[in-house]
Amino acid sequence: MIMNSQTKSQFIAVASITSELSAVMVVAKEISLAAANAKAIAFRAGDKAKGFQPITDFINELAKETIELVTNINVYALLLYRLTVNEYRRTAAYNRFEQAGKLATGARYADSMQEPIAHARTIMQDCQRQFKRDVTQLLGQLEAVMHHARAARVIAANSRIEASQAGEYLQSLQAVAESVDKAAHTIHDNVQRCRIALSIYRNS
């Protein structure tokens, strides 16, 4: 069965989500580690980093939520992949049935092929609709991750301000802020790539 270019793109788009999100997962875990590190530094810095301490809790919470979101999205992406495979099989079957129907022109029982053709068409269209619905839902979940990434960048900016008042701990805390900012950037870019790849299949 020859796969057309749209089906190929669909397979690639769905497979790329898992790949992009595994990178997001690694980065989210790094943020969580940065938060733990920042908490230890802020504890040592005492009053000098008083403003930094609640930020570390927030960073940690954000990282945890991102990990949870990505875990859920990965499960969903796997379901979407299975749906893509099913849609491919159903479409291929429909095309073969139509081909058989045409080749059977003039055959004594050619009409009996009409019911399997109609049934295959219905199932194929159901799969296509389901795929669009699921893509729309997945895009919503990816938007939630983007929201977290944007929040992480705001936190990183606040962290820099608080770090500037931490005396000899300035450099360590600035490094934490930098790593959170960089991680947030990576998450944003990876998730954005997933959204672009999927957006052409969403429900209009």
Next chain:
Amino acid sequence: MKMTKIYEGAHQWVMFGRDENKPDNIIDSNQYIVRTANKCLLLEPGGTELFAPMMAAVLHHAPVEQITDLFASHQDPDVISSLGLWDQALSNAKLHAPALWEGYIRHFGCESVEYVPIPDNGETIKIESVELQIIPAHYLHSPCGFHVYDPVAKILMCGSVGSAFEAPNSPVFVERFDVHVEKMRYYHQRMMPSNQAKRAWIDKVRNLDIDILAPQHGRMFKGDDVKRFLDWFDSLQVGTGI
């Protein structure tokens, strides 16, 4: 797709093959149906590429809803890789295939078709009033394979045994056995791994009353050519193709 009626009685046997539109890079294969009043058994349904022409050809003999049974002699893709398509086209069908290969054959897609596993020692399949004997043919060439014998039509569908590869427009029956032998020799030497299995099969088959030997590839054998084939196969050392 060429269609040849090879038995006409209370039920019919039809052979299908020599598909002119088949892609050049896939091997030609023979498919068969056993047609009774209200049912149709499709033997060796074929590969995915053959599904549409095969379905169209069967529709000359039976409506889709009466294709109730499929048979696969073994697990190879040219025998049964179209299963995923038949599975979606047939609403109430059974696949009779080796028990050993069930987990393998299901890879082709088998959700609505009921897989009826054939035990190693064979069994009998009943299609309305027609009783077909499922004859073990292990290691010929598959480690687990079966042939189908119809004692009324006196036809043995002998899977890979007797196979040869021919030009697309070749006749469906062997005309000169001595010429045909050379088309079969390498295939049997290379594909059949066991002289012991071959001898056991020949001993069994010599006891059957056979008018037509119907292989999965190439020409069928009828009349005296059946005995000629068995004698030739008996004397051939197999498992020697390399």
